[in-house]
Amino acid sequence: xxxxxxxxxxxxxxxxxxxxxxxxxxxxxLLAILLRTGTTNLSAIEIAKTMIFEFKDxxxxxxxxxxxxxxxxxxxxxKAIIILAALELGKRSLSDAKDLIHIATPxxxxxxxxxxxxxxxxxxxxxIYLDLKNQLIAKKMLFxxxxxxxxxxxxxxxxxxxxxxxxSIILVHNHPSGDPEPSNQDLEVTAIMQEAGEMMQIQVIDHxxxxxxxxxxxxxxxxxxxxx
Numbered sequence: 284x285x286x287x288x289x290x291x292x293x294x295x296x297x298x299x300x301x302x303x304x305x306x307x308x309x310x311x312x313l314l315a316i317l318l319r320t321g322t323t324n325l326s327a328i329e330i331a332k333t334m335i336f337e338f339k340d341x342x343x344x345x346x347x348x349x350x351x352x353x354x355x356x357x358x359x360x361x362k363a364i365i366i367l368a369a370l371e372l373g374k375r376s377l378s379d380a381k382d383l384i385h386i387a388t389p390x391x392x393x394x395x396x397x398x399x400x401x402x403x404x405x406x407x408x409x410x411i412y413l414d415l416k417n418q419l420i421a422k423k424m425l426f427x428x429x430x431x432x433x434x435x436x437x438x439x440x441x442x443x444x445x446x447x448x449x450x451s452i453i454l455v456h457n458h459p460s461g462d463p464e465p466s467n468q469d470l471e472v473t474a475i476m477q478e479a480g481e482m483m484q485i486q487v488i489d490h491x492x493x494x495x496x497x498x499x500x501x502x503x504x505x506x507x508x509x510x511x
Contacts, residue, residue: 318358451485
């Protein structure tokens with residue numbers, strides 16, 4: 284077990300935010316700042332990482348009650364109140380924002396989700412839901428584990444598309460190996476989701492594979508393969 288104060292200053296969340304800005308921090312680092320302290324056996328960073336891993340995405344935090352958050356190991360009522368207050372403040376600031384996030388390129392997708400996946404040791408699948416103007420409605424981490432077509436079911440992906448009245452979807456998943464080259468499994472899952480999207484009249488416009496600081500658009504990858 285390590286304490287945040289034992290980390291080099293360049294790796295401490297508060298110092299990193301002060302130096303680089305909040306956008307440079309990962310989701311678990313931001314959550315660790317809200318937690319402030321850990322327990323005898325766990326640092327605030329370790330608690331934050333565990334919370335995000337178990338809840339699958341930050342949206343799940345918003346759906347938790349005060350008592351549910353407070354019951355999480357290392358959180359308690361006071362920290363749970365701080366987390367819920369921060370989430371509500373963020374929600375209100377977004378609802379008041381004039382400029383929505385516009386997704387026009389694979390690079391936009393990469394910058395939107397890289398902090399959520401870059402440090403993960405296992406594969407996850409994220410669905411990005413867009414409106415008619417390619418503006419972000421929501422992003423959801425839906426599956427954790429290998430991208431197996433028997434586990435990744437269209438039902439879960441399109442359930443939220445209907446809920447959010449999404450016009451289109453972009454899928455994103457990570458390769459912890461560091462190689463963004465799409466596997467045959469990745470291509471098969473993409474084809475299945477695109478076929479389901481055609482039936483639902485909700486287009487799956489791309490599938491982005493992220494590995495560390497690199498990414499590949501399967502849409503562009505397939506176009507390149509056809510030319511060769």
